[in-house]
Amino acid sequence: MNRTIPHRRSILLTTALAAIFSVTPALLAAQSSSSKDTPKPKPNTDTATQNAPDQPMWDPLRAERDLQVGEFYLHKGDLDAAIDRFQDAALAKPGYAIPFRFLGEAQEKKGLKRDAIQSYTRYLDLYPHAEDKDKIEKKIERLRSEVAKSKKKSP
Secondary structure (H helix, E strand, O other), X not given: OOOHHHHXXXXXXXXXXXXXXXXXXXXXXXXXXXXXXXXXXXXXXXXXXXXXXXXXXXXXXHHHHHHHHHHHHHHHOOHHHHHHHHHHHHHHOOOOOHXXXXXXXXHHHHOOHHHHHHHHHHHHHHOOOOXXXXXXXXXXXXXXXXXXXXXXXXX
């Protein structure tokens, strides 16, 4: 009797394994045929991610970093890079006055007098009680007079 129990276990195990292996090819065939019938997923037609800006609009930390890098470029003499960074800082933190002061300075150094006037004016609009308000107002007046003189000289 002891010999029949292990023998029965081996027969059951063999039968079970045979059943599993004989069913597996049938399941695989059924799955492959059903995958042909199921429609393929449509490609992503959502344009929101395609039209989204690379960086978020409101990002005060990025604005501060852009200001620091812009100041570096300004002191180095790379005015185009400085202007780009100050404009990025203004976009990253709307309503922040400091980027406009630096932007005006860079534009003034580059000879973009009208742009500098706009930037300085925006700085004072956003920060009417600035410590350097008198200095900025004098710069604006000087730039306006220079623009007016250049208009008179140009035919």
